[in-house]
Amino acid sequence: MKKLLFTISAYRYLETAFLATGDYDRGELHQEPFPDGEIYRRVVDDAWGRDVVLLGGTPTDADWLELYDFGSAISRAGARSLSIVMPYFGYSTMERAVKPGEVVTAKTRARLISSIPPCEGGTRTFLFDLHTDGIEFYFSDSHTTHHVYGAPIVTEAIASIASGKDFVLGATDAGRAKWVESLARSMHCEPAFVYKRRDPTSGDLTVTGVNADVKGKCVVIYDDMIRTGGSLLQAAEAYKSAGATEVHAMASHLVLPGDALDRLNESGLVASVNGTDSHPRSQAALAAGGHVVSVAGLLAREVGRS
Structure with a gap:
């Protein structure tokens, strides 16, 4: 049955x-x-x-x-x-x-x-x-x-986004670097992350540099979730300033509250916003032309194993 x-x-x-x-x-x-x-x-x-x-x-x-x-x-x-x-x-x-x-x-x-x-x-x-x-x-x-873990479908989506391009897998900051390095190894590409410094008075974070050579390359920034997109835009600006030809965003969870998706798409910094359909707001990203991969098959297989 x-x-x-x-x-x-x-x-x-x-x-x-x-x-x-x-x-x-x-x-x-x-x-x-x-x-x-x-x-x-x-x-x-x-x-x-x-x-x-x-x-x-x-x-x-x-x-x-x-x-x-x-x-x-x-x-x-x-x-x-x-x-x-x-x-x-x-x-x-x-x-x-x-x-x-x-x-x-x-x-x-x-x-x-x-x-x-x-x-x-x-x-x-x-x-x-x-x-x-x-x-x-x-x-x-x-x-x-x-x-x-979503690595199988996340890496498949990243490969599709960067198909035919010399690309680097980027992180928004050093805090996510370990996970990005793991994905990059499985995809046989170079990982990158941005350095940030916190202002001792205001507590604000500012980008101070990029750890890898991204000049002339496509950068796909991966994070587990995109919410307001503030950190993503900071990182995208840093990669573009370092010579990246284009920057794409990829996330396991596209939370995107309020006008976050519009702000990202209108920023001129991010070429596309992509992810899985784990969150209802993913449907807005899909309608806006993003590459959205379904979690249904992966989760259904795991349920079937039980």
């Missing part, structure tokens, strides 16, 4: 690609808001005895609650097993406390998902390209977590 796939509302755009793998029946979820702001939710298709996959990342607080509510309902409905597939884990940059009293939100949200009642055949959570590896260990032992 095929697995039964349910998808939260924010990730309906990814549902078709998952169904296309041929391993799933489509399940229906219903929800509607009440005038007082409360939301009615119902799992329409019978999950009893089924191996269920619940697809949904968590870009917003509303997505977190929807995923939790439906996950709990599916478990209580008698699903044999439940695989929660989270292409994007919100609050991943809030993985540690710096100041007294700060909430480590990545951990509290992992606890929330961990409180979904376990199924008889197991409850598994699949996470994609986490900002920090340790987040997968924030979940309780009642859930088995799988951190799925």
Whole structure:
């Protein structure tokens, strides 16, 4: 029997690609808001005895609650097993406390998902390209977590973007250099990163140089996520000043809040904004002409292995 796939509302755009793998029946979820702001939710298709996959990342607080509510309902409905597939884990940059009293939100949200009642055949959570590896260990032992690395599809996308060009794989700063160096080795190309200095008075970061020779070359800047794009634009300007012929951006997660995508595309510094479809805002990048590769096949294969 095929697995039964349910998808939260924010990730309906990814549902078709998952169904296309041929391993799933489509399940229906219903929800509607009440005038007082409360939301009615119902799992329409019978999950009893089924191996269920619940697809949904968590870009917003509303997505977190929807995923939790439906996950709990599916478990209580008698699903044999439940695989929660989270292409994007919100609050991943809030993985540690710096100041007294700060909430480590990545951990509290992992606890929330961990409180979904376990199924008889197991409850598994699949996470994609986490900002920090340790987040997968924030979940309780009642859930088995799988951190799925996006390197296979990220490098494929980078190769397509830079096809036929002499290119360098760049990082926004030295902090991401180790991961970029790993990807560059697998692609047999040179890595690069920019040096930054923090102003002791204002705390602002300024670029002071580039570690590699990028003159006459195409630079593809990789980062795990692009949010406002400020660091990306700083790095792109540094690479262009160092002689790069063109600069492209590639990210595992295209978060791009507000007008971030427009600012990047209109900057004159970045030739294209590319990434995976792990986040709903990736669809805006795709519509703007970016190269967007789907995470569906990679995540579906990992679910199939379980």
